[in-house]
Amino acid sequence: MNPSERGRVEPMDRQAEFLTHFLRHQDDIRAVIGSMLRDPAAADDIFQDVALVLWKKYDEFDTTRSFGAWARGIAVRQVWQSFERRRRAPVPLAPETLNALLRAFDEESESPAHAEREEALRRCIAKLPEKSRRLLEMRYEAQMKLREMAERLSTTLDATHKALSRLREALRRCIEQELAAG
Amino acid sequence: MKKDNDLQPLIEAYFDETISEEQRAELERALIHDPEAARRFVRAARLDNALRLHFNRRAAEAAAVAALKRAGLDPTPQAVSIPRWARTVDHLWGPLGAVLAHAALILLLVRWVVLPVFTSSPSPPVEVEVGREERMRLDPFQIHDHPSLSRGADTMPPPLNAPEFAVMPPDPHALSVPRASPPNVVIRDGRLWSEPIWMRNRTESHRSALLARYAPEWADRTEPALDAALEWLRRARHAEGGWSEDPHASRDPALTALATLAFLARGEPLTSIQSDISALVDSQEPGGGWRSLENGADALGIGACALIEAWARVPLPPLRRAAELAVERLIQEQDTAGLWPGADPWALSWRVLALRMAVWANLDVHGGRAGLSRLAGGLKTIEDPAGGLYEGERPSSKAIERLAVVALALQWLGEERSPEARKTLATLSRVRMNDPLNPFIRHVLAQIRFNAGGDHWIKERGVLADILLAGRESDGGWRRESSALDGRVRTTSLAVLTLTVCYRYPPAAEWPAWPVAGARPPAFTHGPILAALRLGPVP
Numbered sequence: 001m002n003p004s005e006r007g008r009v010e011p012m013d014r015q016a017e018f019l020t021h022f023l024r025h026q027d028d029i030r031a032v033i034g035s036m037l038r039d040p041a042a043a044d045d046i047f048q049d050v051a052l053v054l055w056k057k058y059d060e061f062d063t064t065r066s067f068g069a070w071a072r073g074i075a076v077r078q079v080w081q082s083f084e085r086r087r088r089a090p091v092p093l094a095p096e097t098l099n100a101l102l103r104a105f106d107e108e109s110e111s112p113a114h115a116e117r118e119e120a121l122r123r124c125i126a127k128l129p130e131k132s133r134r135l136l137e138m139r140y141e142a143q144m145k146l147r148e149m150a151e152r153l154s155t156t157l158d159a160t161h162k163a164l165s166r167l168r169e170a171l172r173r174c175i176e177q178e179l180a181a182g
Numbered sequence: 183m184k185k186d187n188d189l190q191p192l193i194e195a196y197f198d199e200t201i202s203e204e205q206r207a208e209l210e211r212a213l214i215h216d217p218e219a220a221r222r223f224v225r226a227a228r229l230d231n232a233l234r235l236h237f238n239r240r241a242a243e244a245a246a247v248a249a250l251k252r253a254g255l256d257p258t259p260q261a262v263s264i265p266r267w268a269r270t271v272d273h274l275w276g277p278l279g280a281v282l283a284h285a286a287l288i289l290l291l292v293r294w295v296v297l298p299v300f301t302s303s304p305s306p307p308v309e310v311e312v313g314r315e316e317r318m319r320l321d322p323f324q325i326h327d328h329p330s331l332s333r334g335a336d337t338m339p340p341p342l343n344a345p346e347f348a349v350m351p352p353d354p355h356a357l358s359v360p361r362a363s364p365p366n367v368v369i370r371d372g373r374l375w376s377e378p379i380w381m382r383n384r385t386e387s388h389r390s391a392l393l394a395r396y397a398p399e400w401a402d403r404t405e406p407a408l409d410a411a412l413e414w415l416r417r418a419r420h421a422e423g424g425w426s427e428d429p430h431a432s433r434d435p436a437l438t439a440l441a442t443l444a445f446l447a448r449g450e451p452l453t454s455i456q457s458d459i460s461a462l463v464d465s466q467e468p469g470g471g472w473r474s475l476e477n478g479a480d481a482l483g484i485g486a487c488a489l490i491e492a493w494a495r496v497p498l499p500p501l502r503r504a505a506e507l508a509v510e511r512l513i514q515e516q517d518t519a520g521l522w523p524g525a526d527p528w529a530l531s532w533r534v535l536a537l538r539m540a541v542w543a544n545l546d547v548h549g550g551r552a553g554l555s556r557l558a559g560g561l562k563t564i565e566d567p568a569g570g571l572y573e574g575e576r577p578s579s580k581a582i583e584r585l586a587v588v589a590l591a592l593q594w595l596g597e598e599r600s601p602e603a604r605k606t607l608a609t610l611s612r613v614r615m616n617d618p619l620n621p622f623i624r625h626v627l628a629q630i631r632f633n634a635g636g637d638h639w640i641k642e643r644g645v646l647a648d649i650l651l652a653g654r655e656s657d658g659g660w661r662r663e664s665s666a667l668d669g670r671v672r673t674t675s676l677a678v679l680t681l682t683v684c685y686r687y688p689p690a691a692e693w694p695a696w697p698v699a700g701a702r703p704p705a706f707t708h709g710p711i712l713a714a715l716r717l718g719p720v721p
Contacts (some may be wrong), residue, residue, distance in 0.1 A: 016456070019498065027232070034227060034230060035223070100217075101223060103220065104221045140237040145199065168229060168230075
């Protein structure tokens, strides 16, 4: 590329501003998508689409509004559109439900910072016994379905589900305690 | 309205995909009509997402470690080579050391294991089992609710010492290679990326690990000095960003780039040097270079380096374009041998590094790889390193400077085993860190020693730290050197770059090979860019 054709650089404030917003809210955007799409690969694809749409539409973003709310709304629309494009089964949650969830996301602001939560989660997982960690690995790392996990563990589907539920509840409590302890 | 105890199982079943149609309808009714139910669902969605990201990243790291091992590289911290005299002392000390070590171990056991058993009640056993008749105890979490465990330093959970790459033993039946989905990403050219690994090494936790690996005696001495040095540089900065040795003079692009690199070397967030980078970008000429100040150092190479590093930290399109402009200018100015006519050692050093990093970071510049190839050949012809100049007892200061820059450049280009580099490095081995050297030569030599590793580095790293720390003033900056060129901003910035040598870049031998056509940029990994940026709350 000829440098003279490239022209001078544009002000970076706008991009930096977008990046700041995006990095801060990306986890919630993922969470919204993940709550609608349980297939992690499809959710990743949609997340990338959403990131691009947000970047392209950022000039239209009203800075007096919440970036998180705006981004999550776009994420929900992207999931809907992906379902329509691919003619898949209907989205698992009705539009009224999604609206209620978006409101809850707006109200339930996440604090403290993402990094602290991530660190708290890491500490809590490290405290788990090996068997519990293996259970989480099967579900979240190997992305196994519960039925598959139950077969591998020679147990019932219900037992596996209850074990995972209790693990998550324990993690939730542990994270809160870790964060409260500072 | 549904009770909490009835609602949570529905939410859990939803996320585990075991929910029935009736339960789903029930859940949706609750979510629509009960805001608390929706908030519970949101919390569950966030935890579900956090767990996926956590395990995804851990598996990605494990896969990266496995790939490195397959490639014959050991990614775990390795002990540096121990000199023969140290081994001999160690051998002689062996029996006495064993007795002392056992005594210390017994004392530790008594203090931390035996005494606590008799002075406190035992903790409930930690066990989670999943069986046919599902049973589970979650004591590690429930014990925090015990009234005797009031919050405080004494009752905090034990510190976690798990190494970064500690993973469960792999089970080929249970685990699979995860899909690549970086947990923290940025957008570049319509694609999502995360920060390069050499930037990640500069975050606080990685700095500690790398110092422990390469210069364990440095951390307590040099890191506080570096904090003070950056603070001094902040005070010496122009109000509108950028630096000059004379606060009343206009900003010096080369000096601004040098000080900016010092901040980046320490892993400082880009937001803290945004005005300096803006100053650098604003003063860039349309041709990609910077106007040289009278008696000033060449700014093209170091300016390009600063822009590339800034862009690698936060890949904003304007930074990329500015970096590409500078690198294209570098390539245009190369002669047929790949060198830059008239370039002094300072200019040569930064220009080589800029070109090397541009290819490493996969900047979109035409002729980058070809330029590097020419450069590798051209460097070997400088002053004929195999000839007489370097055969003397000890080269002159000017020869050392030129020689050191050529040797370092050859290391960067993966040519450290070439006959020219070997000869040059052998000659430089006669130069000592406590010889009278200017800050720039010492900075170059420190990188050479670090890249080469082994005895030279081990023997000289202590001397290097002593000499550099002796140059500090009480205000945190470094004092001016005798040379007119070496003002305090320059000496302080060079000291920071020298004392961050253990983590600023990996040893040159670990840099990815550059001539491979069509190779994907290997430098990008799943790094915590948010942590690196240390972004404050959005207003």
